[in-house]
Amino acid sequence: xxxxxxxxxxxxxxxxxxxxxxxxxxxxxxxxxxxxxxxxxxxxxxxxxxxxxxxxxxxxxxxxxxxxxxxxxxxxxxxxxxxxxxxxxxxxxxxxxxxxxxxxxxxxxxxxxxxxxxxxxxxxxxxxxxxxxxxxxxxxxxxxxxxxxxxxxxxxxxxxxxxxxxxxxxxxxxxxxxxxxxxxxxxxxxxxxxxxxxxxxxxxxxxxxxxxxxxxxxxxxxxxxxxxxxxxxxxxxxxxxxxxxxxxxxxxxxxxxxxxxxxxxxxxxxxxxxxxxxxxxxxxxxxxxxxxxxxxxxxxxxxxxxxxxxxxxxxxxxxxxxxxxxxxxxxxxxxxxxxxxxxxxxxxxxxxxxxxxxxxxxxxxxxxxxxxxxxxxxxxxxxxxxxxxxxxxxxxxxxxxxxxxxxxxxxxxxxxxxxxxxxxxxxxxxxxxxxxxxxxxxxxxxxxxxxxxxxxxxxxxxxxxxxxxxxxxxxxxxxxxxxxxxxxxxxxxxxxxxxxxxxxxxxxxxxxxxxxxxxxxxxxxxxxxxxxxxxxxxxxxxxxxxxxxxxxxxxxxxxxxxxxxxxxxxxxxxxxxxxxxxxxxxxxxxxxxxxxxxxxxxxxxxxxxxxxxxxxxxxxxxxxxxxxxxxxxxxxxxxxxxxxxxxxxxxxxxxxxxxxxxxxxxxxxxxxxxxxxxxxxxxxxxxxxxxxxxxxxxxxxxxxxxxxxxxxxxxxxxxxxxxxxxxxxxxxxxxxxxxxxxxxxxxxxxxxxxxxxxxxxxxxxxxxxxxxxxxxxxxxxxxxxxxxxxxxxxxxxxxxxxxxxxxxxxxxxxxxxxxxxxxxxxxxxxxxxxxxxxxxxxxxxxxxxxxxxxxxxxxxxxxxxxxxxxxxxxxxxxxxxxxxxxxxxxxxxxxxxxxxxxxxxxxxxxxxxxxxxxxxxxxxxx
Numbered sequence: 053x054x055x056x057x058x059x060x061x062x063x064x065x066x067x068x069x070x071x072x073x074x075x076x077x078x079x080x081x082x083x084x085x086x087x088x089x090x091x092x093x094x095x096x097x098x099x100x101x102x103x104x105x106x107x108x109x110x111x112x113x114x115x116x117x118x119x120x121x122x123x124x125x126x127x128x129x130x131x132x133x134x135x136x137x138x139x140x141x142x143x144x145x146x147x148x149x150x151x152x153x154x155x156x157x158x159x160x161x162x163x164x165x166x167x168x169x170x171x172x173x174x175x176x177x178x179x180x181x182x183x184x185x186x187x188x189x190x191x192x193x194x195x196x197x198x199x200x201x202x203x204x205x206x207x208x209x210x211x212x213x214x215x216x217x218x219x220x221x222x223x224x225x226x227x228x229x230x231x232x233x234x235x236x237x238x239x240x241x242x243x244x245x246x247x248x249x250x251x252x253x254x255x256x257x258x259x260x261x262x263x264x265x266x267x268x269x270x271x272x273x274x275x276x277x278x279x280x281x282x283x284x285x286x287x288x289x290x291x292x293x294x295x296x297x298x299x300x301x302x303x304x305x306x307x308x309x310x311x312x313x314x315x316x317x318x319x320x321x322x323x324x325x326x327x328x329x330x331x332x333x334x335x336x337x338x339x340x341x342x343x344x345x346x347x348x349x350x351x352x353x354x355x356x357x358x359x360x361x362x363x364x365x366x367x368x369x370x371x372x373x374x375x376x377x378x379x380x381x382x383x384x385x386x387x388x389x390x391x392x393x394x395x396x397x398x399x400x401x402x403x404x405x406x407x408x409x410x411x412x413x414x415x416x417x418x419x420x421x422x423x424x425x426x427x428x429x430x431x432x433x434x435x436x437x438x439x440x441x442x443x444x445x446x447x448x449x450x451x452x453x454x455x456x457x458x459x460x461x462x463x464x465x466x467x468x469x470x471x472x473x474x475x476x477x478x479x480x481x482x483x484x485x486x487x488x489x490x491x492x493x494x495x496x497x498x499x500x501x502x503x504x505x506x507x508x509x510x511x512x513x514x515x516x517x518x519x520x521x522x523x524x525x526x527x528x529x530x531x532x533x534x535x536x537x538x539x540x541x542x543x544x545x546x547x548x549x550x551x552x553x554x555x556x557x558x559x560x561x562x563x564x565x566x567x568x569x570x571x572x573x574x575x576x577x578x579x580x581x582x583x584x585x586x587x588x589x590x591x592x593x594x595x596x597x598x599x600x601x602x603x604x605x606x607x608x609x610x611x612x613x614x615x616x617x618x619x620x621x622x623x624x625x626x627x628x629x630x631x632x633x634x635x636x637x638x639x640x641x642x643x644x645x646x647x648x649x650x651x652x653x654x655x656x657x658x659x660x661x662x663x664x665x666x667x668x669x670x671x672x673x674x675x676x677x678x679x680x681x682x683x684x685x686x687x688x689x690x691x692x693x694x695x696x697x698x699x700x701x702x703x704x705x706x707x708x709x710x711x712x713x714x715x716x717x718x719x720x721x722x723x724x725x726x727x728x729x730x731x732x733x734x735x736x737x738x739x740x741x742x743x744x745x746x747x748x749x750x751x752x753x754x755x756x757x758x759x760x761x762x763x764x765x766x767x768x769x770x771x772x773x774x775x776x777x778x779x780x781x782x783x784x785x786x787x788x789x790x791x792x793x794x795x796x797x798x799x800x801x802x803x804x805x806x807x808x809x810x811x812x813x814x815x816x817x818x819x820x821x822x823x824x825x826x827x828x829x830x831x832x833x834x835x836x837x838x839x840x841x842x843x844x845x846x847x848x849x850x851x852x853x854x855x856x857x858x859x860x861x862x863x864x865x866x867x868x869x870x871x872x873x874x875x876x877x878x879x880x881x882x883x884x885x886x887x888x889x890x891x892x893x894x895x896x897x898x899x900x901x902x903x904x905x906x907x908x909x910x911x912x913x914x915x916x917x918x919x920x921x922x923x924x925x926x927x928x929x930x931x932x933x934x935x936x937x938x939x940x941x942x943x944x945x946x947x948x949x950x951x952x953x954x955x956x957x958x959x960x961x962x963x964x965x966x967x968x969x970x971x972x973x974x975x976x977x978x
Contacts, residue, residue: 056253064096067242076211079219083246086281105185112195114325123200170206181215194226201232208239224368248280261289262298277311332362337386338405399427416440429464451485473501492523513553520557527561552589566780572600573607599636605783609822613644638676643785647680671700675715685860688898717747721788769793784816785825806836823857855951863892925952930972
């Protein structure tokens with residue numbers, strides 16, 4: 053019983069009746085593979101045979117398309133035995149030329165024989181139809197040989213008046229471009245389009261095969277995976293029964309997997325029948341995304357018409373599933389083809405595709421992509437293509453893809469080859485973009501395989517600072533290579549360049565080595581003045597040395613500040629974004645009271661980062677701006693920049709967030725800002741870095757102190773002291789732990805310990821000499837020292853920071869001095885305390901965008917390095933106010949005004965008030 057075929061069967065019955073009436077009928081049955089076209093053809097033959105008709109059957113097959121009259125012979129051969137017909141036809145037919153295009157006597161003779169044969173066939177079937185109805189049933193018209201098609205077309209044009217029925221099946225996509233197939237189809241008197249079963253029809257067939265209790269979901273899955281094609285449905289049900297996927301469990305998911313397997317089998321069967329389709333799909337599969345029509349034609353060796361035919365055969369012989377577009381359908385077929393190809397064939401075809409793409413001018417990645425599927429790379433050209441593709445992938449920001457190319461190239465390169473060394477180096481550099489832990493291992497392997505010391509030094513000296521400091525194996529390699537290189541000759545410029553880069557990395561990796569820390573200042577002096585023609589290697593080395601000397605703190609801050617100024621003048625802002633300057637120089641500027649040196653440099657760096665849309669670098673720059681503002685004592689702007697930095701740090705790596713912690717940690721400690729402290733602390737991050745450990749300790753101590761847990765706070769501070777002292781990082785500018793530890797000890801009544809800590813801090817601050825640091829040390833010593841001596845120390849603190857340094861430190865010193873004088877009932881206590889509180893309020897309420905009360909157009913003052921206090925004094929002096937009037941208006945001492953003016957004259961390079969007025973007026977006019 054054929055389901056949902058009532059209309060089609062009615063058409064077939066009408067065709068048989070018309071043929072019996074002598075009308076001469078041609079029935080065309082069309083449909084996709086597996087849709088039931090053959091079943092309808094067989095039903096037609098059975099009904100006609102039951103009605104007494106002579107039924108002759110044949111079918112086209114892919115393997116016999118080149119056999120002349122193959123299909124026709126199978127139709128006629130039964131008549132030879134049954135009707136005692138002469139065998140001349142079947143004997144001579146195989147020798148007829150299939151083309152019919154011969155020239156000369158021989159070709160003319162062949163054409164004459166062909167014409168006689170076709171005429172004889174017409175007479176034969178006309179005579180047979182006079183006795184009874186003749187039915188010729190031919191399946192798969194698209195695979196019928198050319199000679200048989202010509203004979204069928206000859207008969208189709210001469211059916212009128214005969215009791216004859218010619219029934220042919222044309223599968224979708226097969227033979228549509230053949231003119232004889234079109235001619236036969238056009239002569240059809242009855243036409244049937246066979247479609248897949250509906251969902252209800254599918255459910256009925258499945259229920260018949262597997263049981264009436266089949267769930268709806270199981271039936272729907274059967275329809276989804278087969279498209280309702282009856283042949284596929286029967287095969288699916290048979291195999292589902294064998295695998296026990298039906299009752300009682302009805303394993304729907306496994307049924308779907310079985311359907312996909314059958315679908316793959318069907319495609320492979322189609323490929324065996326259609327060699328052109330197989331070649332087309334193989335070429336399309338290996339070209340992948342580069343499978344344009346011209347390239348597929350060239351690689352497959354097919355004409356445009358053959359490729360079009362292949363696409364039609366695929367579309368109809370292996371129909372797409374519901375909702376699958378043409379591209380997805382072809383891609384699914386290509387996946388099956390690739391899976392079915394053997395390793396040797398796959399490698400050969402992918403090599404051919406790569407060579408074709410290269411010859412066609414494709415890009416490096418397009419050429420290299422097929423090589424990823426080659427079993428074993430054969431020559432240097434293929435390795436070169438993969439390296440070029442990796443470089444292209446890095447340029448477009450796809451390091452994962454670059455790693456894939458390089459990893460594939462490494463598989464087939466000799467272990468001791470110099471090419472392997474270069475590949476490992478390129479792989480390590482690429483993995484650094486991904487923060488891969490394998491980068492360090494590959495870096496070391498590459499360096500050790502390099503053929504000579506000079507090349508090894510070049511590789512090692514190019515190692516990024518982050519991996520040098522974070523990977524002990526890489527750090528050891530740097531020290532080993534630096535020792536091997538030694539001190540190059542004066543005339544060996546390249547050797548000196550490499551030696552400086554290696555030294556910079558060795559010192560960066562040894563930031564926790566107290567011997568290297570102590571020797572940094574001396575090494576800076578050995579290098580001498582920073583020349584304008586200094587190489588990038590020298591700038592890099594100076595940057596590391598100046599940071600290390602600053603952390604040491606046992607040299608005058610002015611020497612460190614001067615060297616930092618020279619480095620910044622030579623270091624382009626855009627290159628510093630990826631280098632050491634942005635990491636190491638801001639802390640130096642902070643502890644030397646020279647934040648103004650970074651103003652224009654940070655502006656340029658920020659502009660470049662915004663143009664590159666680099667949010668991570670922008671976050672780092674905002675954090676540095678916060679640190680520079682806190683160095684000036686500008687609380688409000690510092691907090692604003694800190695919040696901006698944290699907001700922009702969403703996609704930052706662990707390394708970038710560590711830098712934010714170190715920079716913003718200083719801001720949080722200066723401001724006692726628990727919100728920033730809690731946001732930068734990450735308990736999950738290992739605190740292996742010395743500075744990071746110290747910052748975590750100080751911040752955790754501050755939070756414990758805020759909670760009132762003084763013993764825990766003191767323990768954190770003393771932990772910081774232990775680690776930093778051991779490494780030689782004793783600069784008092786960063787010794788927040790020491791100040792806080794002394795104050796906590798003082799609050800806990802441990803006066804002697806507090807005083808000892810304060811004295812040590814003051815001694816180090818005196819050696820370092822930076823005003824803010826010295827003022828803070830004097831203030832601390834004044835706090836823990838009672839009586840008149842304590843008041844005197846606080847007065848000294850005010851005097852130190854009143855002319856230079858942090859205004860926040862000045863506000864704190866003023867308030868502490870005022871408080872102590874108030875306790876002693878001194879008349880100036882109230883005035884000093886109010887002045888300090890007013891200054892603190894001004895600093896807290898200032899805006900990062902509006903400035904801190906100074907003229908927003910003071911570009912020359914900022915460029916010259918005037919502090920905010922110096923700017924205020926210079927502006928008033930330029931307006932003609934006397935020193936005493938300025939002191940009264942600003943509520944400061946006459947001596948402080950004199951110091952500010954002297955410093956302003958020196959920085960602006962003027963000698964008196966007249967020149968100062970012109971300079972400030974010129975600044976105002978901008």
